[in-house]
Every structure is written in C-alpha cells, then in structure tokens.
Amino acid sequence: MTRDAFHHELDELEEAVVQMATLVESAIANAMQALIQRDVTLAQQVIDGDDTVNEQQRSIRNKTFGVIARQAPVARDLRELVTIQLVINELERMGDHAVGVAKNAIRLASQPPVKAVVDLPEMAKLVRQQVRDAIQAFVDVNIVGAREICIRDDEVDLLYRQIFDELLGSMRDSDNVPQATSLLFVAHDLERVADRVTNICEDVIYMVTGEIEELN
Amino acid sequence: MSEVSTSDSLEDAIREASQKDAVAIPRLPTQTGQAPSDAPMSERPVEEGRIKMRSEHLEVFYGTNRAIKGVDMVVLANEVTALIGPSGCGKSTFLRALNRMHDLTPTARVQGAIKLDDQNIYGSGVDLVQLRQRVGMVFQRPNPFPKTIFENVAYGLRVQGNNNARELAEIVERSLRGAAIWDEVKDRLHTSALGLSGGQQQRLCIARVLAVAPEVILMDEPCSALDPIATLKIEQLMEELKREYTIVIVTHNMQQAARVSQRTGFFLTGDLVEIGPTATIFSKPTDKRTEDYITGRFG
Numbered sequence: 200m201t202r203d204a205f206h207h208e209l210d211e212l213e214e215a216v217v218q219m220a221t222l223v224e225s226a227i228a229n230a231m232q233a234l235i236q237r238d239v240t241l242a243q244q245v246i247d248g249d250d251t252v253n254e255q256q257r258s259i260r261n262k263t264f265g266v267i268a269r270q271a272p273v274a275r276d277l278r279e280l281v282t283i284q285l286v287i288n289e290l291e292r293m294g295d296h297a298v299g300v301a302k303n304a305i306r307l308a309s310q311p312p313v314k315a316v317v318d319l320p321e322m323a324k325l326v327r328q329q330v331r332d333a334i335q336a337f338v339d340v341n342i343v344g345a346r347e348i349c350i351r352d353d354e355v356d357l358l359y360r361q362i363f364d365e366l367l368g369s370m371r372d373s374d375n376v377p378q379a380t381s382l383l384f385v386a387h388d389l390e391r392v393a394d395r396v397t398n399i400c401e402d403v404i405y406m407v408t409g410e411i412e413e414l415n
Numbered sequence: 416m417s418e419v420s421t422s423d424s425l426e427d428a429i430r431e432a433s434q435k436d437a438v439a440i441p442r443l444p445t446q447t448g449q450a451p452s453d454a455p456m457s458e459r460p461v462e463e464g465r466i467k468m469r470s471e472h473l474e475v476f477y478g479t480n481r482a483i484k485g486v487d488m489v490v491l492a493n494e495v496t497a498l499i500g501p502s503g504c505g506k507s508t509f510l511r512a513l514n515r516m517h518d519l520t521p522t523a524r525v526q527g528a529i530k531l532d533d534q535n536i537y538g539s540g541v542d543l544v545q546l547r548q549r550v551g552m553v554f555q556r557p558n559p560f561p562k563t564i565f566e567n568v569a570y571g572l573r574v575q576g577n578n579n580a581r582e583l584a585e586i587v588e589r590s591l592r593g594a595a596i597w598d599e600v601k602d603r604l605h606t607s608a609l610g611l612s613g614g615q616q617q618r619l620c621i622a623r624v625l626a627v628a629p630e631v632i633l634m635d636e637p638c639s640a641l642d643p644i645a646t647l648k649i650e651q652l653m654e655e656l657k658r659e660y661t662i663v664i665v666t667h668n669m670q671q672a673a674r675v676s677q678r679t680g681f682f683l684t685g686d687l688v689e690i691g692p693t694a695t696i697f698s699k700p701t702d703k704r705t706e707d708y709i710t711g712r713f714g
Contacts, residue, residue, distance in 0.1 A: 202711030271670050273697040276710045409699030 205270045212262055212283055213338060216290075219255040220334040223290050224327050226252065226297035227392065231323040234304035234385065242308070245301035252294035256287045275406070282406035286337060289395040289402075293330065296388040296395075303381040303388075313378045316365060319386060322358040326389050326396070329355070333399040342407045345400035349414040355393040362386045467492040467631060467661040468513060468550075473527040475508050475517060482508045484685040485527065490631070495653055495662045497676035497693065499669055501708065504682040506665045510633050513663060514550035515543060531631070548575075551624035555636040557616030559608035559623075564591075564600050567608045567619055571627040586626055594622035595652050614645025621652065632656065634664040638671065650675050669709055673697045681705045 226245050233242035263280050266272070272280055329348055336344040363386065366379040397415050404412045468490040475483040483505045490496050490513075498506040508517075515536060517523035528535045536546055548571070559567050568587040577583065587604070591597040596618040600611070608619055617637060624632055634653075638646040653662055653675050666672050672679050673693060680690035681702070689702045700706045707713050 201713060205711065273669070273673065273709050274700055274706050277698060 202270070205266070205272070205276075208262075208266050208270075209276065209279060212259060212266070212280075215255065215259050215262070216283055216286055217334060217338060219252065219259065219287060219290050220330065222248075222252055222255065223293045223297065224330045226294055227300070227323065227327055227330070227389075230297045230300035230304060231320060233301055234307065235320060237304075237308040237312075239305050239308050242301040242304040246298050249294050249298050252291060256291040259287050260284060278406045278409060282337070282402045285402045286334075286399050289399050293392050293395050296392050299388040300385050303385050306381050307378060310378050310381075313369060313375050313382075316362060316382055318358050318362045318365070319382065319389075322355060322362065322386065322389050325351070325355050325358070326393050329393055329396040333396045333403070336400065337403050337406070340403070340407050342404050345403040346414065349397050349400050352393050352397055352415055355390065359386055359390045461489055461491060465491045467532065468663075469530045470509070470512070471528040471530065473509070473512060473529060474525070475505075475512055476524040476526075477520070478522045482685055483512065486685075486687045488680060488687055488690060490661060490663055491678065492661050493657055493659075494677040495657050495664060495675050497672035497679045498663065498665045498682060499667075499672050499679060499709075500682035500688075502667075503684075505685040506680075506682040507635055509682065509687075510635055510663060510665045513631070513633055514547050514552060515541075516552070518543065548627045549629055550631040550633060551627065551629035553617070553620055553624060553632065553634045553637045556640050557613055557620050559611070559616050559619050561607065561609055563605045564608045564611070564619060565604040568622050568626045571623065575627070587622075590622040590626040591619075593625045593656070594618045595648060595655070596622060612645070614641050614648060617641060617645065617649060618652065621649075621656075625656075629660065631661045631663065634662065636665055636667060639667060646671070669697075681708060683708070 226248060229241055230245045232238065233245065263283055267277075267280055270276075329351060332344065332348050335341070336348060363383065366383050366386070369375045370379050401412055401414050404410065404414070466489045470486050470488045473483055473486045473488075474481060486505075486509060488509075498510060500506045511517055512525055512529060513536075515525075517525055525537060528537055530536070531546075531550065534541075536550075560570060562570070565587055568590050569583045572583055572586060588597065588601075591600060596615055599615060600619075603610075608616065611619060617640075621632075621637075638649050641649065650671065653664070656662060657677075664672075664676065676693045678690060679693045679696040681688045681696065681700070681704075683704055689696065689700060689705045691701070696705065697709060700709065
C-alpha cells in the first residue's frame with residue numbers, strides 16, 4: 200500500500216512553493232534595481248506584481264488544506280504540509296517587504312540623489328542569496344544547510360547596522376533627511392526579509408527532525 | 416468462520432477463530448539489513464505502577480516459523496494500546512499470546528514470558544478459564560452464539576455456574592449498558608442475537624466479554640467488518656471502556672490507531688520495531704521503518 204498519488208501531490212505543492220519563492224526573490228531584485236536606477240516603471244511593476252504572490256499563497260494554502268483533509272497525512276508528510284503553510288506565509292510577507300522597497304524607490308526617484316549607499320545593494324544581494332538557499336534547504340530537506348544560512352544572518356545584521364549609522368550620520372545635513380529616511384526603510388525591509396529567512400530555516404529543521412528549534 | 420457462527424460453545428468458537436487465523440498468517444521472507452530483534456527498545460521509561468501486562472522476550476513459533484522474534488513490551492493499565500504493521504508482521508500473533516490463544520493451535524509454541532500483574536500466564540498452575548476471564552477477546556467478525564441476546568451475555572456467567580436469575584439480569588443489563596447497546600436491545604432481549612446488525616453484534620460480543628468482569632480486553636481488528644458509523648460507535652466505546660479496563664487492539668486502520676489509542680506499537684516481520692505515545696508515533700516516529708510504513712512508503 201504505497202501512496203503514490205498522494206506523494207505526487209506533495210511534490211506538486213513543493214514545486215509551487217519553489218515557484219512562489221522565485222517570484223518573491225525576483226521582486227526583491229527588481230525593487231532594488233528600480234531603487235538604484237531610479238526606475239519608477241519597474242518599481243510600479245513590483246508593487247502590482249505582489250497580487251500574483253498573494254494569489255499563489257492562497258492557492259497553495261487551499262491545496263494544502265485539501266490534501267490534509269483528503270489524505271490524513273502523518274509523520275513527515277504531515278510535517279511537510281505544515282511546513283509548507285509556514286513557509287508560504289513567510290514568502291508572502293517577504294513579497295510585502297519587496298513592495299516596501301519599491302514604494303521607497305518611487306519616493307526617492309522624485310528627490311535629488313544623495314551619496315550612494317554602497318552597502319545597500321550588497322545587503323540586498325546577501326539577502327536574496329539567503330532566500331534562494333533557504334528554499335533550496337527546504338527542497339533538499341537539508342538541516343545542515345538551514346543552520347548554516349542562519350549563521351550568515353550575522354553578516355546581514357552587521358551591514359544593516361553600518362548602513363543605519365551611515366544614514367543617521369548623513370542626516371546631520373537636514374536636506375538629506377527625507378532621502379535618508381526612505382533608505383533606512385529600505386534597509387529595514389531587507390533586514391526583515393533576512394529574519395524571515397531564519398524562520399524558514401527553523402521550519403525546515405522542524406520538517407526534518409520534528410523538533411522546534413530557535414535559530415539566532 | 417462464517418459471519419454467523421454456528422458453534423454453540425464458547426470454546427468451539429474460540430478454537431475456530433484461532434485456528435482460522437493461525438493458518439491465515441502468511442510468512443514474509445526475513446528482511447536483511449535490519450536491526451537485530453533483541454536490540455534495546457528506544458522507548459522512554461514508563462512508570463512501573465502503571466504496567467498491566469508485560470511480555471518478556473516473547474517468541475511464538477508456528478512449526479519452525481518464528482512468527483514473534485523475542486518481543487519485550489509493556490501494556491499500561493487503563494489505556495488503549497494499538498498494534499499496527501503490515502499483514503504477517505506478527506501483531507495478531509502477539510495479541511493472541513496475551514491470553515494464550517495459541518494453546519489451541521497444535522503447531523504453535525510459545526517461549527519467553529507474559530506477565531499479568533507480575534504473574535507469568537505461561538507459568539505452571541495457571542487456570543486457563545480464569546485467565547481468559549481476566550483477559551477477554553473480541554474478534555474481527557462478530558461471533559454471537561445462535562441464542563437470544565440475553566443468553567449471549569449471560570453465557571459466560573452460566574458456564575461459571577451462576578444461575579441466579581436476578582443476578583444474571585442485573586449483570587446482563589450492566590454489560591449491555593457498558594457496551595453502549597442497551598437502549599437498542601432492551602425491548603428485545605429474548606430475541607435471537609443473529610437478528611442484530613453487524614455493529615450491534617460486535618457490541619453484543621463486547622458486552623459478553625464485559626459480563627465476566629475482565630481486566631484486559633484484547634480486540635483483533637474489531638471494526639474491520641463494520642461500516643463507518645458502527646466503527647465510530649466501537650471507537651467511542653473504547654474511549655469509555657478504558658476508564659475501567661485495559662485495552663489492546665490490533666488494527667489495519669492506522670487512522671483508527673491514531674484516533675483511539677494512547678500508545679502505538681509497530682510490528683514488522685515478527686519484531687516490535689517501535690512503541691511509544693501515539694501522538695509521537697504519528698508525528699515523529701523514531702525508526703525510519705515506522706515512518707515509511709505509516710506514511711505509505713511501503714507495506
């Protein structure tokens with residue numbers, strides 16, 4: 200009595216999570232590009248595109264409930280389905296943070312440029328890599344990878360503090376305050392994405408071990 | 416045995432049921448690369464005072480086949496213990512050893528010990544009739560005798576020599592109430608038990624066990640011949656019964672094990688692979704073989 204049809208459904212759900220994550224990661228990338236290149240059209244695309252992310256979350260959630268109701272999953276199957284629900288919530292909120300970056304990109308595009316914050320694109324790059332790796336750890340059921348990703352969160356936190364101090368310093372010139380504030384929000388959005396990566400890594404560890412573990 | 420047993424002695428009915436299943440148990444080839452059967456169990460310690468029954472390195476042979484390969488397991492009082500595993504894994508064989516059903520199978524041989532409140536039921540001087548009164552059995556197919564509902568329940572008492580009409584009436588009512596079937600049969604106690612539905616017949620058989628005041632009730636797939644509503648009634652009944660009795664159930668229905676039991680043991684090719692709290696077994700089993708079985712990755 201192997202449950203092939205059920206496990207095929209699980210594979211499809213996993214694939215849908217990967218697609219949703221890809222969408223979220225490119226939303227973050229596009230929002231950052233819009234910010235750097237002062238591209239209002241691209242920023243607006245990111246904002247409009249969030250509906251798709253939200254729709255994917257709804258769709259995966261509904262499918263997951265359906266599978267739970269029909270298949271009465273247990274053990275690792277049950278843990279995987281619960282993990283999928285948790286992961287898509289994190290991804291949905293990451294999508295919101297990408298929108299946050301995009302809105303600030305639009306705001307900044309209409310203001311005179313301030314000194315480029317070089318660390319901000321670097322921070323975004325690290326965060327995007329973390330998102331990719333966390334989803335890969337989920338697909339690979341890799342708890343070693345999940346733990347390692349969380350350790351890398353320290354780099355992001357360090358950059359965040361540097362950027363924060365730098366922007367705060369630039370506010371001594373009151374002309375810079377509106378732009379610096381917007382950039383602070385961007386840095387904060389990215390930092391929040393990294394925190395949600397940690398949550399996903401904790402979910403992956405729960406999925407594999409059944410233990411609820413606090414990372415970072 | 417046919418659905419409606421034609422035997423009119425309890426002993427015959429038990430012998431029939433036992434022999435049928437003894438023959439029906441298929442043997443699987445010995446699995447290689449598997450932990451030795453006497454590997455220590457990874458169960459967390461249980462309170463000694465709660466142990467109702469205990470098997471100690473139990474082995475059951477059918478001829479030369481070793482159907483149970485040295486199982487150490489405890490059954491806790493006032494709980495439902497569910498035994499799961501694929502066909503031929505030994506779970507029914509193990510259950511039957513708990514009240515010496517194998518005594519009725521000429522080719523069967525049992526080694527090791529099973530203790531009921533610290534007394535080895537395989538020790539010398541054990542009264543089998545008394546043992547089976549203390550450890551009752553409910554079979555897969557309801558097997559009421561071709562007698563009235565009343566006489567089915569009173570049967571065990573009459574065998575014990577009790578013919579006090581008032582006392583019998585009292586115990587029959589109490590047992591039928593205990594088996595959650597009194598309201599359905601109270602107006603037809605003196606009609607044939609064979610006129611009841613399958614679910615009612617099974618609850619009648621449970622009432623018949625309750626009448627002789629057992630301590631442990633063994634159930635061998637008690638719902639597999641019943642529809643979902645009748646199944647639900649038996650499951651609710653188990654929940655009630657465990658307050659006064661200790662229950663061990665063999666079931667092919669894993670969701671049933673998950674619903675009704677407090678502890679679940681997983682058998683595979685004659686070994687007890689794992690036993691633990693049911694919530695743990697169904698959310699985070701320790702052994703990969705358990706996980707693969709309950710998630711439908713083999714079996």
